[in-house]
Amino acid sequence: MTVTTPKGFRASGVAAGLKPSGNPDVALVVNDGPSAAVAGVFTANRVKAAPVLWSEQVVRGGEVRAVILNSGGANACTGPLGFQDTHATAEHVAATLATIGAGEVAVCSTGLIGERLPMDKLLPGVTAAAEALAQDGGAAAARAIMTTDTKPKSTVVTGAGWTVGGMAKGAGMLAPGLATMLCVLTTDAVADPATLDAVLRAATRVTFDRVDSDGCMSTNDTVLLLASGASGVTPTRDELAAAVTAACQDLCEQLVDDAEGATKKVAVEITGAASEDDAVEVGRSIARNNLVKTALFGNDPNWGRILAAVGTTAAAFDPDQLDVAVNGVWVCKGGAAAEDRSKVDLSGRDVTVKLDLHAGPATAIIWTNDLSHGYVHENSAYST
Amino acid sequence: MTVTTPKGFRASGVAAGLKPSGNPDVALVVNDGPSAAVAGVFTANRVKAAPVLWSEQVVRGGEVRAVILNSGGANACTGPLGFQDTHATAEHVAATLATIGAGEVAVCSTGLIGERLPMDKLLPGVTAAAEALAQDGGAAAARAIMTTDTKPKSTVVTGAGWTVGGMAKGAGMLAPGLATMLCVLTTDAVADPATLDAVLRAATRVTFDRVDSDGCMSTNDTVLLLASGASGVTPTRDELAAAVTAACQDLCEQLVDDAEGATKKVAVEITGAASEDDAVEVGRSIARNNLVKTALFGNDPNWGRILAAVGTTAAAFDPDQLDVAVNGVWVCKGGAAAEDRSKVDLSGRDVTVKLDLHAGPATAIIWTNDLSHGYVHENSAYST
Numbered sequence: 164m165t166v167t168t169p170k171g172f173r174a175s176g177v178a179a180g181l182k183p184s185g186n187p188d189v190a191l192v193v194n195d196g197p198s199a200a201v202a203g204v205f206t207a208n209r210v211k212a213a214p215v216l217w218s219e220q221v222v223r224g225g226e227v228r229a230v231i232l233n234s235g236g237a238n239a240c241t242g243p244l245g246f247q248d249t250h251a252t253a254e255h256v257a258a259t260l261a262t263i264g265a266g267e268v269a270v271c272s273t274g275l276i277g278e279r280l281p282m283d284k285l286l287p288g289v290t291a292a293a294e295a296l297a298q299d300g301g302a303a304a305a306r307a308i309m310t311t312d313t314k315p316k317s318t319v320v321t322g323a324g325w326t327v328g329g330m331a332k333g334a335g336m337l338a339p340g341l342a343t344m345l346c347v348l349t350t351d352a353v354a355d356p357a358t359l360d361a362v363l364r365a366a367t368r369v370t371f372d373r374v375d376s377d378g379c380m381s382t383n384d385t386v387l388l389l390a391s392g393a394s395g396v397t398p399t400r401d402e403l404a405a406a407v408t409a410a411c412q413d414l415c416e417q418l419v420d421d422a423e424g425a426t427k428k429v430a431v432e433i434t435g436a437a438s439e440d441d442a443v444e445v446g447r448s449i450a451r452n453n454l455v456k457t458a459l460f461g462n463d464p465n466w467g468r469i470l471a472a473v474g475t476t477a478a479a480f481d482p483d484q485l486d487v488a489v490n491g492v493w494v495c496k497g498g499a500a501a502e503d504r505s506k507v508d509l510s511g512r513d514v515t516v517k518l519d520l521h522a523g524p525a526t527a528i529i530w531t532n533d534l535s536h537g538y539v540h541e542n543s544a545y546s547t
Numbered sequence: 548m549t550v551t552t553p554k555g556f557r558a559s560g561v562a563a564g565l566k567p568s569g570n571p572d573v574a575l576v577v578n579d580g581p582s583a584a585v586a587g588v589f590t591a592n593r594v595k596a597a598p599v600l601w602s603e604q605v606v607r608g609g610e611v612r613a614v615i616l617n618s619g620g621a622n623a624c625t626g627p628l629g630f631q632d633t634h635a636t637a638e639h640v641a642a643t644l645a646t647i648g649a650g651e652v653a654v655c656s657t658g659l660i661g662e663r664l665p666m667d668k669l670l671p672g673v674t675a676a677a678e679a680l681a682q683d684g685g686a687a688a689a690r691a692i693m694t695t696d697t698k699p700k701s702t703v704v705t706g707a708g709w710t711v712g713g714m715a716k717g718a719g720m721l722a723p724g725l726a727t728m729l730c731v732l733t734t735d736a737v738a739d740p741a742t743l744d745a746v747l748r749a750a751t752r753v754t755f756d757r758v759d760s761d762g763c764m765s766t767n768d769t770v771l772l773l774a775s776g777a778s779g780v781t782p783t784r785d786e787l788a789a790a791v792t793a794a795c796q797d798l799c800e801q802l803v804d805d806a807e808g809a810t811k812k813v814a815v816e817i818t819g820a821a822s823e824d825d826a827v828e829v830g831r832s833i834a835r836n837n838l839v840k841t842a843l844f845g846n847d848p849n850w851g852r853i854l855a856a857v858g859t860t861a862a863a864f865d866p867d868q869l870d871v872a873v874n875g876v877w878v879c880k881g882g883a884a885a886e887d888r889s890k891v892d893l894s895g896r897d898v899t900v901k902l903d904l905h906a907g908p909a910t911a912i913i914w915t916n917d918l919s920h921g922y923v924h925e926n927s928a929y930s931t
Contacts (some may be wrong), residue, residue, distance in 0.1 A: 164910060182912065191800065208855060208858040208859060209857075209858040209859075209860075209864075209866060210720050210854045210855055210857060210858030210869075210882070211858075211866070220717075237755065237851075239851060239855075240850075240851050240854050240866065240879070240882055240883055240884070241883055241884075242881065242882060242883035244883075245883070253693075275851065276849075276852065276854070277849075277850060277851035277854075277879070277883070278883050278884065280679075284704075290674050356598075430741075453837070453918075453922075453926070454926055457922070457923050457926035457927045458926065458927060460927045461926075461927025463927065463928075465660075465661075466661060467621075467623060467659065467660025468660065469662035470594045470624050470660070470661075471592060471594055471623075471660060473593075473594060474592035474593040474594030474595075475591075475592060475593075476593075480593075482593060482594045482595070486593075495624070495661070498594070498624055498626060499624055499625055499626035499628075499629070499661070500624070500661050500662065505731025534837075534923060535923060536920050536924070538837075538841070538922050539841050539918060539919060539920050539922075539923055540660045540920070541846065542837070542838055542841035542842065542845075543841045543842060543844045543845025543847065544845055544847075
């Protein structure tokens with residue numbers, strides 16, 4: 164139930180030795196067509212990894228027949244030599260598959276920033292991944308792109324005679340523009356690159372762009388949508404958009420649920436905003452606030468910290484009109500204490516923070532996590 | 548060596564029972580003149596505590612003869628009744644001191660947000676603080692405003708025949724506009740309110756506004772500068788500005804050194820910026836990045852995370868021109884790895900991160916801390 168569920172795709176995941184653990188670290192996804200239409204959305208970070216710079220060019224051509232992904236190294240901040248490594252990887256994929264050109268190969272990398280990839284291990288890994296390609300290889304591919312993820316992340320959404328599949332990785336550096344992650348979506352629907360691009364941008368805007376686990380934007384974020392057309396069915400744009408959005412949302416929730424060290428999966432629901440931008444800005448200000456996040460880790464419905472976070476935004480609101488509910492208990496009404504905070508049950512993993520700005524009709528949900536000892540531990544030890 | 552070092556001031560600190568610990572929690576600073584000139588700078592948070600709303604009005608009049616400060620409760624997000632509590636406190640100070648009006652009394656509060664102050668304890672505490680006023684009472688006042696601070700924070704800067712003294716509190720919610728803190732500065736120099744205002748704004752812009760311990764802006768930040776004129780000396784504006792800036796800088800470094808749970812005091816020095824605004828924006832992006840902060844806690848000179856943070860800004864720079872040094876070792880040159888990261892010694896408490904943007908002549912230093920298990924522990928347990 165992943166990228167190989169739609170017709171026309173093969174995939175694989177192998178261990179090339181990039182990870183000291185010996186776990187799988189190279190994944191390959193191939194679109195056997197008949198169509199090779201593609202769309203992509205990439206990190207908004209101005210410090211972009213070499214594979215992002217490469218794949219942005221490739222996707223601009225509108226056709227991608229293969230995606231090669233590696234964990235165990237981000238190939239970010241590696242200079243011109245790092246870009247050459249990405250180029251050589253794409254060339255090696257093209258040569259191994261024989262029937263495609265390097266300009267039809269997207270490349271994704273994830274792992275530690277600032278170090279060159281060991282090409283003497285990666286290129287043989289690419290060869291092995293090509294040999295392992297299979298119509299049921301999606302699960303192996305999803306496993307090979309994991310870094311600090313504790314489990315692989317896959318999804319399938321079914322249309323009328325066509326299907327959208329997807330896989331993603333990401334557990335830290337989860338923040339907008341996009342969340343730090345790699346994601347490959349596949350579909351056997353018939354769609355041209357322009358339609359795929361419109362559908363994918365609409366989907367990521369309300370899904371991946373609204374995950375803000377730790378406020379830290381990555382250098383490598385990539386979301387690709389590949390269409391094989393193998394179903395022969397052409398859904399309407401709205402049908403395809405709904406399916407792709409559902410697939411992205413499912414993967415987002417899996418990302419937030421598996422975020423580094425997190426003990427809570429938190430939905431920050433903003434209502435009563437004057438505009439959607441206001442709702443997103445306010446939601447993000449709460450999701451990124453370390454004092455709110457540590458309070459949630461401590462099972463503390465500290466709504467004062469939530470109001471202090473909202474006060475840093477430029478959104479339209481009156482401080483004396485703010486209402487806050489934590490897990491259904493309206494602990495703050497009109498900017499001051501309301502229901503007894505001891506009524507709030509924060510013992511579970513799922514938390515909902517609702518904030519009503521009383522300034523208009525717009526809404527948004529931002530997904531985030533608590534800030535835990537586990538997060539500090541994992542991120543203070545990651546590169547050492 | 549504190550707010551009572553300049554001539555013309557008395558102060559006190561007493562325990563009124565606001566803190567469960569029984570530690571001192573009410574401080575009073577009185578300006579005996581002859582002048583009562585004042586300036587103030589307050590939080591930029593739009594959710595402002597009642598004492599901030601009150602003191603902004605009072606300071607606008609240009610004269611303050613007493614500042615009453617309490618720890619053990621922020622009186623923020625307490626609605627109209629919270630504002631009445633602040634007003635009643637100022638009236639009680641005026642009535643107790645007999646010779647001044649409530650409109651000449653600034654009020655500062657710090658502690659938990661969202662709960663009313665116990666006025667039955669606070670008002671007798673004000674009476675006791677008035678009785679305890681002394682010309683050497685500054686140290687007691689500095690102690691009474693502490694919350695999670697582990698030590699009181701005071702400073703003195705000496706001019707030619709005049710002096711600036713100061714005290715501050717603050718250990719969490721330390722972020723710009725202003726850092727979450729209360730600060731009272733005193734001087735026996737002769738200066739009118741307009742001069743004091745210009746001098747204080749210039750000083751806080753390059754000191755308190757450049758402390759960013761945890762990115763969380765407070766509801767209660769207040770910095771007051773009171774001038775008694777008791778020295779009879781009128782320094783030039785530049786002389787006074789230099790002394791006030793030095794006093795603020797000294798207090799800032801004490802704040803960062805005592806930040807909640809911090810194991811590192813970090814100076815982020817930006818050079819080569821196209822503008823001072825760019826330098827501040829870039830410095831803040833690094834100072835606020837949880838992945839950079841956890842890496843520093845783990846003694847890890849993870850320059851890749853620093854570049855990833857810089858890439859989120861709108862500042863002028865070329866990603867391939869960025870140089871980064873950690874404690875003097877240039878681990879990144881031209882956007883890629885340079886000197887061996889194992890050469891970086893991060894075993895001490897003081898850390899310097901230097902980033903050269905190679906985009907112009909402007910510079911700025913932002914002060915911050917690491918993100919530690921101690922921070923998570925302290926802030927997940929604070930209100931419970």
